[in-house]
Structures are given as C-alpha cells and as structure tokens.
Amino acid sequence: MNQLLPTKRIVPAEPQILPMSAAALAGHSAASAFLNALLREWDGWRPLGPAERSALEPNLPEGFTPEGGEILTLPLASGDALLVHAPARTAFRVAVGLPFCLLGRDGSLRTVPLATALSLLVTDPVASAGEPDLQMKLLQRVVDSHLAVEEAFRLRTPPGLASDWNFQEGEQALTGGHATHPNPRSRDGLDLEEARRFAPDLGGRFPLFWCLAHRSVLVLASGTLIPAEQMLRSLAGSDPSLPETLRQPEDGFVPLPWHPFQAPKLLARPEVITLIRDGWLKPLGELGQSFAATGSFRGVHAWHAPSMLKFSLSLRLTNSRRTLAGKEVERGLQLAELLDGPIGAALTEDFPQVSILREPAYVALKDREGEALEESFVVLRDNPFRNAAAPGPVMMASLCEQRPDRPSPLGALVLARAAREGGDTEALAESWLQTFLDVAIHPLLEIRARYGLLFGAHQQNMTIALEEGWPAHLWLRDCQGTGHLTTHHDMLARHLPDIGKNAGNVLSPELGDGLFCYYVIVNNVMSVIATLVLDGLISEERANRCLLAFLEREKAQSQGDTSLYEFLLNRPSWVSKGNYRTSLSNVNEASGDGSGQLASFLEIPNPLLALKRAADTASQTPETV
Known part of the structure; x- marks a missing residue:
C-alpha cells in the first residue's frame, strides 16, 4: 500500500461555514469515502513532485484550482491519469477537493464529472483488478450510495453542537456513512x-x-x-x-x-x-x-x-x-x-x-x-436511553464525520470550548484525544488483557457520553461483534461452561488482535486523530505522540497479557480491513466467523514506529550516535 504522509495543516482562525448545495456536499462525501478506501489499498497513485506540478499548473483547466496541499495522480491502464486535489492528508485519511482533472496521455487537461472519474477508477483493470461483472456491480452500488447521500443532504440540516444531541439525534447525525468505503450508503x-x-x-x-x-x-x-x-x-x-x-x-x-x-x-x-x-x-x-x-x-x-x-x-x-x-x-x-x-x-x-x-x-x-x-x-x-431531553450518548461515527463546508462535529466541540474558555486549540485538541483514550480505549485494551474479551468497537458500535464536550462515559453495543481469545477460554469457561458454543467467536490471538487492531485502533482511534488533524486543530505528529505515550503507559501499567500492546507498539505493520477489495469481491462479509473473515484485510505501516525511532535516536548521546 502507498503510505499517506502528512502535509502541513491549516489552522482556521474561527469556524467557517460555507454555503454549499446538497449536490456539492454529496459529491465531496462520495468522492472522499471512495478515494480514501481505494488509496489505502492501491499502490499505483502518488503525489506530483514540485517540478511536475509547476509544469502542469499554467495549463490547468478552469475550475481545477488546487490552492495549497498536494495534487495526487491516479494513473489509469489507458495511459491517462486522474488528478485530484488533496488540501491536506494524514496517514489514514485524505481531504479531497473537487473536481477531478483528467490528464490525457497526449498531455491534454480537462475537468471531468465525479461520475466519470469514479467510473474510470472502478472499471480500470489495474486500480480495480477483477471480473468486469463485479466491477459493474460495485459501480452500481457506488452510484446508489452517492444518490442516497445526496438525498440525505437535501432533506436534512446538521443539528447543533454534539454535546446537545440526544441519543436519537446522535444516531441519525451521520450523513455520508463510513469514511473509508467506496459505497457507504448503498442499499440493495x-x-x-x-x-x-x-x-x-x-x-x-x-x-x-x-x-x-x-x-x-x-x-x-x-x-x-x-x-x-x-x-x-x-x-x-x-x-x-x-x-x-x-x-x-x-x-x-x-x-x-x-x-x-x-x-x-x-x-x-x-x-x-x-x-x-x-x-x-x-x-x-x-x-x-x-x-x-x-x-x-x-x-x-x-x-x-x-x-x-x-x-x-x-x-x-x-x-x-x-x-x-x-x-x-x-x-x-x-x-x-x-x-x-x-x-x-x-x-x-x-x-x-x-x-x-x-x-x-x-x-x-x-x-x-x-x-x-x-x-x-x-x-x-x-435501552437505558428513555429521556428525549437528556443529551447523548453520541455515536463516534457521527462525531467524526468530515465535511467540506464546516468543521466536523468533533472539531466544533473543540472550537466551542476554545471560544468559551480561551486557550490554545491544539492543546485543547490534544486534551480531547487524551480524554478519549483514557475513557474509551483504556477499558477495551485492559478488558482484552485481563479477560481475553474482544469488542468490535468500531465507530458505529461505540457511543460516548459527553460532559462539556469532552468524553465522560463509554457505551458499547452490538454483541454480534464480540468474541474471546483461545488463551483465556478456560478461565471464562469456568464462569460460563458453554461460552463460544454455536457462536463462532473463539479466536486465536493472532486473528483476534488483528481484528482489534482494525476495529478499535485503525477504524476508531486513527479516525479521531485524522478528524482533529484535517480540521486543522492539531498536528499529526503531536496527536500520534499522544497515542504512543498512552500505549507505552498502558503496557507498563497493565494487569494482564501485554501481547496486544506489543503488537501495537512494535509490529512493523497494523491490520486494516480493505473495504474497497471487499466491496469489489461482492462477498457477504457477515458470513465470516472466528475461523476466518470473508472481508479482505491488508497490512498498513505502523505510524508509531517512526516516532519511536526518532525518540530512540534523540535519547542517544553524541558519542553513540
């Protein structure tokens, strides 16, 4: 896979709400989810170098005005290439600017509609290698998802601050769906x-x-x-x-x-x-x-x-x-x-x-x-949520939804506190992240370490109660995503002799920790970090250092098996689900169980290793360097 490197962030002076039509909002949402899924799994793309960009910029067509950030090139098997503006990106998510630009093999440049760009990518034999009928099935679902998202933007307006949402508002605030999925709102x-x-x-x-x-x-x-x-x-x-x-x-x-x-x-x-x-x-x-x-x-x-x-x-x-x-x-x-x-x-x-x-x-x-x-x-x-007048808890996917016209709901919470209390927004963003790690991620890590219990706590299975906008209580749901490790089975069976029987959810540490890595860390924690970074509230390095220090402290203080901490801190790569390849394969991923997953998974670089190496180098004396 192609490592997404961070670019310089742009810090907003104040929250900015831009007037955008439902069609424009849906286009950005669809393009962002699609590209973030594809770019995580495909090595063929790259950012243009300074010389390439300088040579192209005088001839860029009207409407394609990439100010700041980078231009990514996505080569096609035909010899043409699609260009897309990335105003900012992290190791786990790209901010996408529209429209796409098509660079012809003859050097011509023209903007292309979103539907054309997505069709070219889905049917490309390299970017989307697979059977033509599967490509067309995916394209159908991509179009269906795009239309569904546009309908949602057309019919609904964002509620106010997430700290004021009640439970139902928090559940229904997510408009575009999964942030790294080619067809997040398709509904066959x-x-x-x-x-x-x-x-x-x-x-x-x-x-x-x-x-x-x-x-x-x-x-x-x-x-x-x-x-x-x-x-x-x-x-x-x-x-x-x-x-x-x-x-x-x-x-x-x-x-x-x-x-x-x-x-x-x-x-x-x-x-x-x-x-x-x-x-x-x-x-x-x-x-x-x-x-x-x-x-x-x-x-x-x-x-x-x-x-x-x-x-x-x-x-x-x-x-x-x-x-x-x-x-x-x-x-x-x-x-x-x-x-x-x-x-x-x-x-x-x-x-x-x-x-x-x-x-x-x-x-x-x-x-x-x-x-x-x-x-x-x-x-x-x-159902403990019986009072419509009570706030929260809020689904994490709703909180972290990135929008082109305004800060994410998470970013709005940080900016609201900065406006209310003063203080540095980057320090506040780090405070929010640290509180989230302590309230929500510490328990999941230690429940696994002490009891071998695994919760598939991705961003739609985790809801967070907020106090003054900051995480205060974790609510976990969707027991169909739970399991336990073979290493802890005998201990759990002493309390529940039939645990795992007919449930298909007893997993080896290798498989269980890989799934935990994706659902809890990649899908959830790194999405929180990407949201804060792309909102311009914190640098990616500072956020990752916060995560690194948290995991090192958790490992040192753990009261159970520390192998998952070792996995996250020192394994060269982390595990991620490949939503693009899974969608392209047309499998029913719900049919997988503890013996294996039908979804596609891939290895992605561990973003903490570079920080650890830098810290190790800095700690060495000049004589040993």
Missing part, C-alpha cells in the same frame, strides 16, 4: 420511498408491525433470569396506544414485533402463510408509537420502550446481507449471561466509566424443522 433492495421511511440518515421513524404468535411456533431464548416472553410483553405493555389484544394477549400468545420492511417478506413465505391459516400467527399490522432507526439501520429505538430492537432484514447494506445468523444472536445471550456473573461484577468495579448494552434475549418463528427462521430474528437490547 431498498427503494427511495422505503429509504425515506427506514434510513437513519433520512430521519427514519415508523411504527412497528405487530403480530400475536402462539409460543409453540416461536423460538424464545434469554441469557438472563427474565424470559424473552416477559420482555416482549413488557415491550408491548409500555405503549398505551397499542390495542388491548397486544398489551394483554390471550393465553398462549405472545406479542411479536417485526420491522415494517421485513414484515411483507415474512408474510409472503409459505410456512408463515400456513401459520396464519391455522391460527397460530395473527398479523395485526403497523401499530403504536414510532421507533427511530439507529445508526445500524436494522436497530430501532423509542423513548417509551424498555428494549431497543434489532431485526433481520432481507437486504444488503454496503458489504453485508443484514439477515441475522444464529451464531450472532447466541453471542448476545452468552455475553449477557457472562455479564450477570462475577466477570460482569469485576468489569463494573474495574471500569466504572464503561456500560455494555446487552442483547439478552431473542425471538424467531420456527421453520419447518423446528429451528429458528433466521429471516425472522428479533433481538432485544438494553
């Missing part, structure tokens, strides 16, 4: 009207589709002392607008909520039609108070409800078909049972600034063999 099988109803970025709110189902046709499972049936009855009972037949169902029947997108697909299945005909399933329709889509799309939240819900959905979002698998729902039950015992008590005592949203129960219709029908899974998740 979802039309525009459905997207407007159900998508979080479009403010999706809707009532659930309710049924009554006889318990004999249901798979009901709970990992706690509270049965799943009781949780479902409590859910229905929390909404006084639901009919009495749901709130007080007849003997033997259980209130069963479905996502209104999934309901028609379930009702059309022959085995479900049979259940309805025989009186075991009674569809009642969309009823009751609205639920809001959360950042995960298939998860929903309502202020009145004692549980959040996560559904199987028969559609593909980005790289995964969103039908829940049995192994995924089992992980939630096992973690809930573990957390209800001595391990959970120890975590609460050791890490009081951490809360884990359990997924303690699920329900599904039985298929013809009496097993759970995966397309009908409904997972119940803890």
Whole structure:
C-alpha cells in the first residue's frame, strides 16, 4: 500500500461555514469515502513532485484550482491519469477537493464529472483488478450510495453542537456513512420511498408491525433470569396506544414485533402463510408509537420502550446481507449471561466509566424443522436511553464525520470550548484525544488483557457520553461483534461452561488482535486523530505522540497479557480491513466467523514506529550516535 504522509495543516482562525448545495456536499462525501478506501489499498497513485506540478499548473483547466496541499495522480491502464486535489492528508485519511482533472496521455487537461472519474477508477483493470461483472456491480452500488447521500443532504440540516444531541439525534447525525468505503450508503433492495421511511440518515421513524404468535411456533431464548416472553410483553405493555389484544394477549400468545420492511417478506413465505391459516400467527399490522432507526439501520429505538430492537432484514447494506445468523444472536445471550456473573461484577468495579448494552434475549418463528427462521430474528437490547431531553450518548461515527463546508462535529466541540474558555486549540485538541483514550480505549485494551474479551468497537458500535464536550462515559453495543481469545477460554469457561458454543467467536490471538487492531485502533482511534488533524486543530505528529505515550503507559501499567500492546507498539505493520477489495469481491462479509473473515484485510505501516525511532535516536548521546 502507498503510505499517506502528512502535509502541513491549516489552522482556521474561527469556524467557517460555507454555503454549499446538497449536490456539492454529496459529491465531496462520495468522492472522499471512495478515494480514501481505494488509496489505502492501491499502490499505483502518488503525489506530483514540485517540478511536475509547476509544469502542469499554467495549463490547468478552469475550475481545477488546487490552492495549497498536494495534487495526487491516479494513473489509469489507458495511459491517462486522474488528478485530484488533496488540501491536506494524514496517514489514514485524505481531504479531497473537487473536481477531478483528467490528464490525457497526449498531455491534454480537462475537468471531468465525479461520475466519470469514479467510473474510470472502478472499471480500470489495474486500480480495480477483477471480473468486469463485479466491477459493474460495485459501480452500481457506488452510484446508489452517492444518490442516497445526496438525498440525505437535501432533506436534512446538521443539528447543533454534539454535546446537545440526544441519543436519537446522535444516531441519525451521520450523513455520508463510513469514511473509508467506496459505497457507504448503498442499499440493495431498498427503494427511495422505503429509504425515506427506514434510513437513519433520512430521519427514519415508523411504527412497528405487530403480530400475536402462539409460543409453540416461536423460538424464545434469554441469557438472563427474565424470559424473552416477559420482555416482549413488557415491550408491548409500555405503549398505551397499542390495542388491548397486544398489551394483554390471550393465553398462549405472545406479542411479536417485526420491522415494517421485513414484515411483507415474512408474510409472503409459505410456512408463515400456513401459520396464519391455522391460527397460530395473527398479523395485526403497523401499530403504536414510532421507533427511530439507529445508526445500524436494522436497530430501532423509542423513548417509551424498555428494549431497543434489532431485526433481520432481507437486504444488503454496503458489504453485508443484514439477515441475522444464529451464531450472532447466541453471542448476545452468552455475553449477557457472562455479564450477570462475577466477570460482569469485576468489569463494573474495574471500569466504572464503561456500560455494555446487552442483547439478552431473542425471538424467531420456527421453520419447518423446528429451528429458528433466521429471516425472522428479533433481538432485544438494553435501552437505558428513555429521556428525549437528556443529551447523548453520541455515536463516534457521527462525531467524526468530515465535511467540506464546516468543521466536523468533533472539531466544533473543540472550537466551542476554545471560544468559551480561551486557550490554545491544539492543546485543547490534544486534551480531547487524551480524554478519549483514557475513557474509551483504556477499558477495551485492559478488558482484552485481563479477560481475553474482544469488542468490535468500531465507530458505529461505540457511543460516548459527553460532559462539556469532552468524553465522560463509554457505551458499547452490538454483541454480534464480540468474541474471546483461545488463551483465556478456560478461565471464562469456568464462569460460563458453554461460552463460544454455536457462536463462532473463539479466536486465536493472532486473528483476534488483528481484528482489534482494525476495529478499535485503525477504524476508531486513527479516525479521531485524522478528524482533529484535517480540521486543522492539531498536528499529526503531536496527536500520534499522544497515542504512543498512552500505549507505552498502558503496557507498563497493565494487569494482564501485554501481547496486544506489543503488537501495537512494535509490529512493523497494523491490520486494516480493505473495504474497497471487499466491496469489489461482492462477498457477504457477515458470513465470516472466528475461523476466518470473508472481508479482505491488508497490512498498513505502523505510524508509531517512526516516532519511536526518532525518540530512540534523540535519547542517544553524541558519542553513540
């Protein structure tokens, strides 16, 4: 891969909000996500050298005005090359300027529309090596994602400071989706009207589709002392607008909520039609108070409800078909049972600034063999967020979304404190980063070190409670991304003998630490750093030094296995998921498990090694240098 080196940052004197149309905002968002995915995985590009740039600049076409930063050249197999302006970049993210410029093999220069540039890159046999039909499938999803992002920018305006967002606002504030993904908002099988109803970025709110189902046709499972049936009855009972037949169902029947997108697909299945005909399933329709889509799309939240819900959905979002698998729902039950015992008590005592949203129960219709029908899974998740007037917590992906027209929500928090209290913005940015590391990353590292438990805490699975704009409490969710290491299995099994059974989430240290490196460090921590740097609030070197000092201190003070710290501090490369190659391959990455991942992964240079070498050199005496 091509190492992204930092350029000189531009420090804004004050927050600047530029008037930009929805189309322009969506174009920047789509180009940024696409290029950041491609450039991380492809070695073919490079920045123009000073002499090359000087030779080109007199002939650059009108509209392509790269002031400051760099011009990156992306050569095509045809002999042409695409030029793109990068106002600033870090080792993990590039700021992208539009439009693209096409440098012909004959030396001609002309600007090209974004759709043309992306088509050239997706179909290029070198940049996007692969089968033509897979290239066209990816291009279709890239276009679909771009249109979805434009719709979101057209319909919605950014809320105020993130410190004032309530839970639902924080979930729905993310407009463009994943910052390093070629098609972050693609939704196979979802039309525009459905997207407007159900998508979080479009403010999706809707009532659930309710049924009554006889318990004999249901798979009901709970990992706690509270049965799943009781949780479902409590859910229905929390909404006084639901009919009495749901709130007080007849003997033997259980209130069963479905996502209104999934309901028609379930009702059309022959085995479900049979259940309805025989009186075991009674569809009642969309009823009751609205639920809001959360950042995960298939998860929903309502202020009145004692549980959040996560559904199987028969559609593909980005790289995964969103039908829940049995192994995924089992992980939630096992973690809930573990957390209800001595391990959970120890975590609460050791890490009081951490809360884990359990997924303690699920329900599904039985298929013809009496097993759970995966397309009908409904997972119940803890819901401590019951007050719409209370702030937060805020999804990290929402906080770190980069925009061309204004600072990111994270940058706005730092700038707001600087305006309110005075002080150096770079020192404040470092303070925010250090607080984030202490509040959110320290617990994840030490939970792994002491207990071998792994949380897939990427930026859409981590939410942060803020106090005066600074991190104060970590909320973890999405138990389907949890696992544990083989090295700690026997210890955990003493508390939960069946841990890992039918869950596909027992991992070797090599695989587990590689996944932790990507989800927690590359996807999350380095995105925080890139956001602060590209907002012009801190130098990349200073931010990386803060991370280096944190990891060295954590290793020295750790009360468990320090091999992950060794991995992060001294391994020549880190592990990153390759969202571009994964998308191009058209796999369903959700099908992977503890024995292997279907997504593409790659090695990227460890950015801390250069700092360590520089520090080692500086510490040597002149005689030894």
